[in-house]
Amino acid sequence: MTFKLDEFLPYRLNVAATRISRRFAALHQDESGLSIPEWRVMAHLANEGAVSVRDIHKRVNLDKSIVSRAASRLEGSGLLRKSAHEGDRRLISLELTGKGHVMMEKLGRIADAFQAELLAELGSHAAGFEAGLDRFIASGATEE
Amino acid sequence: MTFKLDEFLPYRLNVAATRISRRFAALHQDESGLSIPEWRVMAHLANEGAVSVRDIHKRVNLDKSIVSRAASRLEGSGLLRKSAHEGDRRLISLELTGKGHVMMEKLGRIADAFQAELLAELGSHAAGFEAGLDRFIASGATEE
DNA sequence: AATATATCGTTGCGGATGCAATGATGTCAA
């Protein structure tokens, strides 16, 4: 048996992703209480303004149902607002509330600091690592 | 707002890991029917012989409960055998059956081929990518 | 205009996950 799990890229990638996610969660969890899907929705809205569930679903690698439920929870917490899209009544516009913007202000800073920390850990391997990630992310992309 | 989700390493890492896992699942799923936890347990047993639930839990980044349930399913499929550890009756020895070894023979080849494919996709970035993964994997390790 | 087809968001449901008991067994110290 030549195969070694420890050297298997899918396994290694999964372990690394899990650990990094946990480290990041530990940094913001107390303050934000956001789950990963909630965090992604918020982060996307912070940059994009008013957007539909479908837009987020496509841009942020989350199933429609997950975006929908995350949005409902965030609405319940007063972090975002849902409103009818004028013109196409199938769509729903999601946008951050004032409270949501305040939170994302803080989380953005925490995230930027963490990103810098990770890049420092990568050191000279950062460029190669990012390039590799790009290839793997592109490899399974849902083409449109 | 300076923060961009697309450039955020935890996000990128998660997306890459998910896509690679799906690609690998698509390669072996029809033949094996194994979930990720089941695959990890099998792969570990193929290399290590008789081992306890706890050993796998520590070596393979899975919760005890997940290992336990995966092992029960695999036992039901006739791929592994549970037996009492002589000496310490708290422990349970897990080991592949003949059928399990046959399956891992095939899966090992599939996995090796996929690994080669991924390394080819990384091309010149492979070394940097692996080095980066090493750092991130080490960074959250459960020290002992 | 009327019907068929496509798209959007939500919800149901089966299964997986993670964490905290639980019961059984081992170890250590008085």
Next chain:
DNA sequence: TTGACATCATTGCATCCGCAACGATATATT
């Protein structure tokens, strides 16, 4: 020896996830 504490595997339970309906609305075709 006895009792306190640690360790192991399993199980319960709340939650989350992914997929497949579903109802509502838009678009395309005739």
